[in-house]
Amino acid sequence: MHIKFYLTIFAIVLIICTYFGTANFAQSEKTQFSEIEKKESGLVLDHMINAHLLEFDAEKYLYDFDYGDVIQHDDLTIRQFTIIANDDMSMEISPGVFFNVWTFNGSVPGPTIRVNEGDLVRITFINNGNKDHTLHFHGIHDSEMDGVFEIVNPGGKFVYEWIASPVGVHPYHCHVMPLEEHIGHGLYGVYIVDPKEGRQQAEEMVMVLNGFDTDFDMENNFYAANTVPFYYQVNPIQINTNELVRVYVVNMVEFDPINNLHLHGNLYDYYPTGTNRISSIFTDMITLSQTERGIIEFQYDFPGKYLFHAHKVEFSEKGWVGLFLVN
Secondary structure (H helix, E strand, C coil), X not given: CHHHHHXXXXXXXXXXXXXXXXXXXXXXXXXXXXXXXXXXXXXXXXXXXXXXXXXXXXXXXXXXXXXXXXXXXXXXXXXXXXXXXXXXXXXXXXXXXXXXXXXXXXXXXXXXXXXXXXXXXXXXXXXXXXXXXXXXXXXXXXXXXXXXXXXXXXXXXXXEEEECCCCEEEEEECCCCCHHHHHHCCXXXXXXXXXXXXXXXXXXEXXXXXXXXXXXXXCCCEEEECCCCCHHHHXXXXXXXXXXXXXXXXXXXXXXXXXXXXXXXXXXXXXXXXXCCCCCEEECEEEECCCCEEEEEECCCCCEEEEEECCCHHHHHCCCEEEXXXX
């Protein structure tokens, strides 16, 4: 009799403890999730919950060229730049979707470096990140300036220096392995070398075609021109009729072997890599592999709204689409 009584009491105590323990755990979990919601108010797809939040202005980036600090030494023009790498920022790639981006000068893409052919380019690179990083510029330079073997450790600094060549539009990016991780997180930018005699006056802009694998399965979930999916569809790029428009296009999409750019209601002159002053083709669509790039030039005769987008439909439906509003 006593044994049954004590067993009953023990069972009741066990049930009560289990109930309150589970309730406290659930409340703890709820409180923890609420804190995440307070910080980022969306779905956290990376571990950087306490990361600084990156606010990227796709409108500003479109027209923003960095000419550096200029020093004239006899007949030599020296252009000095500072590029700082970080890997602890978070960005809202799409409403409610946050991703740990790695940045050059707090931006994805990094600044658009613009110089003239024959300038001495001097770039002080500072690694403020928690991982090893470098700067690799496409173009012509000495081997020790290639950014492959000169690994810059966290807290380190390296000065790159070369004479700007050849004329054209080129990418730059981190070249630390695994390369797909560093590029996939955003460590890239555009480097423009103008001809000494200049180019014809035009409305100029930069488009970096990029994508983001936010669930880490080596397939991109979002695509864009200049990082923000659908941005230029919601905020059309305004141009004028009979105005020459020049777009520096660089494809930096990781994981996908090709990307493309189709323009509606018009055709454009295309200059692959921008190294030749004569157009190679007059078309309304180009296809690009990774880091492939070029210059497109066009003008509209008729006002209205005109789409531009990837003709690989998956990319356009996941964000790589925009509008020109021709006035």
